Amino acid sequence: MEALAGFRVSRSRFEASSSTRKRGKMITYAVRSRSRQGLWADSCLLYGLSVPDCRSTSETDFMSGFPENLFSLVRSPLESLRRGACVVGLCCSLLLFCTGCSSWKQNMAIRDSESQDLVEQVRVATESGRQEQAAELLKRAVANNPNNAAVRQQLSEFLIANGYSEEAIQQLQRTTVLAPDDPRPYIDLSYLLYEKKQYTDALKNLELGLNLDPTNIRALILKGELEELASLNSAAIETYHRVLQVDPYNIDSRLKLAALEIKMGEHNRATPILRPICHNTSATFDQRSxxxxxxxxxxxxxxxxxxxxxxLEQSMKNRKDASADDWYRVAYACLQAKQMEKVYPAVTQALTLNPMHTETNRLSHFLTQQTHSSAAHIQQASLYTPLKQPGFIRQAPQPIPVEALTPPQGWEHVVKQPESGAILPLQ
Incomplete structure (x- = not known):
């Protein structure tokens, strides 16, 4: 029995020694395997797991020796470390970004404040009549803060008011880029392009402005005018009605709508629109005229x-820039109303404005024919002598052949065919 016990002790010591040698071999293999498997071998040392022989012919054989839960044992602490590092880095990045944003916002606030101060100086200079100084101040405001859309909008409005349309177009185009959701620069740009007869570009910018502000009255009125130029009269009428839906008392839209109805031969629709404006005290002097x-x-x-x-007579008293066509219309209406005393001064005014006006000269010729058989005191009518109604002695003047005259624009369809026995034009 003692011999058996001694044998067991010796065997235990041998197994312990063998286990120690095997553990040393494990450590040696784990260290060698770092070049091939890196962190996995370190994990063996950390958790006391056996490491397969690194001299295995394939990586698959090498990895097959690891237990199934090794990935969970190793990945968890490593990923935790990595995540911790990422969180710290992200926090630092956010801190730097927020600090940068705060600094950027402060700089922008300072620039905005300086720009607004310059804009206020522009207002004072403009009210004082110092236009050149106002222009320089606005340019400084834009240079100080070139990405401020509000300052560029104010600069463009100043340029428009002072007749610098080309410079205003450039500023408005830049403003549409800086503030694409603001309808004002699109609409202002449309008006400038309309004045330059660039109708396609004007309509393009106008549509962009109306998409942002569908009830903008300025944009709708310009849209109606562009549609009239394109002979889209029905569309223009619809557009003017859209204006009246937004503002039923908009006089400009009413005037344009009435003029378009007359142009299309619907004069009965125009008169109810026009009568209230003639007596509307809120309408301007020119609008009533x-x-x-x-x-x-x-x-x-x-x-x-x-x-x-x-x-027509009431309007001509206040009508600015009356043309020879306007005076011919007055003369024609007076002739149709048989108010001959008003025909002669109207013809005189027309010939004064345009001595070569064809229809007025024809009417003047007919008026002159009335004087051929008159007494010597009758003043002859000519292109250069003011026409006066001749005084006839013991005879009636010859009637004017109205059907031989070309009626003014818009009245062509009202002329009747000459009846039998009507007076023919004088030869």
């Missing part, structure tokens, strides 16, 4: 010649 003129044209289209003469 224009309404009276259009009303006279509508009355003439309806053969209401006396009413037409009254409205």
């Amino acid at each position: 224009e309404a009276q003129w259009l009303l006279g044209v509508a009355y003439g289209a309806d053969h209401r010649w006396s009413d037409s003469v009254a409205s």
Whole structure:
């Protein structure tokens, strides 16, 4: 029994020694395997797991010796370390970014404040009549903060007000880039392009502005004008009605709508629109004058010649930049109303403005024919002598052959064919 016990002790010591040698071999193999498997071998040392022989012919054989839960044992602490490092890095990055944003916002606030101070100086200089100084201040404001859309918008408005359309177009184009959701620069740009007769580009920018602000009255009125230029009269009428839906008392839209109705031969629709404007105290002087003129044209289209003469005469008292065509219309209406005493001064005014006006000269010729058989005291009518109604002695003047005259624009369809026995043009 003692011998057996001694044998067991010796065997235990041998196994312990063998285990120690095997553990040493494990450590040696683990160290050698770092070049092939890196962290996995270190993990064996950390958890006391056996490491396969690194001299295995394939990586697959090498990895097959690891237990199935090795990945979970090793990946967890490593990923935790990595995540911790990422979180710290991210926090530092966010801190730097926030600090940079704060500094950038402070700089932008300072620039905005300086720009607004310059804009205020521009206002004072403009009100004082110092336009050149105002322009320089605005340029400084833009240079100080070139990405400030509000400052560029104010600069463009200043340029428009002072007639610098090309410079204003450049500023507005830049403003549309800086503030793509603001309809104002698109609409202002459309008006400038419209004035330069660049109608396609004007309509393009106008549509962009209306997409952002569908009820903008300025944009809708310009859209109607562009549609009229394109002979899209029905579309223009619809656009003007859209304006009246937004602002039922918009006088400009009412005037344009009435003029378009007259142009399309719907004069009966125009007169109810125009009558209230003629007596509207909130309308401007020019707007009332224009309404009276259009009303006279509508009355003439309806053969209401006396009413037409009254409205046209009232408008001509206040009408600015009256043309030879306008005075010929007055003369024609007076002729149709048989108010001959008003025909002669109207013809004189037309020939004064345009001595070569074809229809007025024809009418002047007919008026001159009336004087051929008159007494010596009758003043002859000519292109250069003011026409006066001749005084006839013991005989009636010859009637003017109205059907031989070309009626003014808009009244063509109201002329009747000459009846049997009507007076033919004088030869």
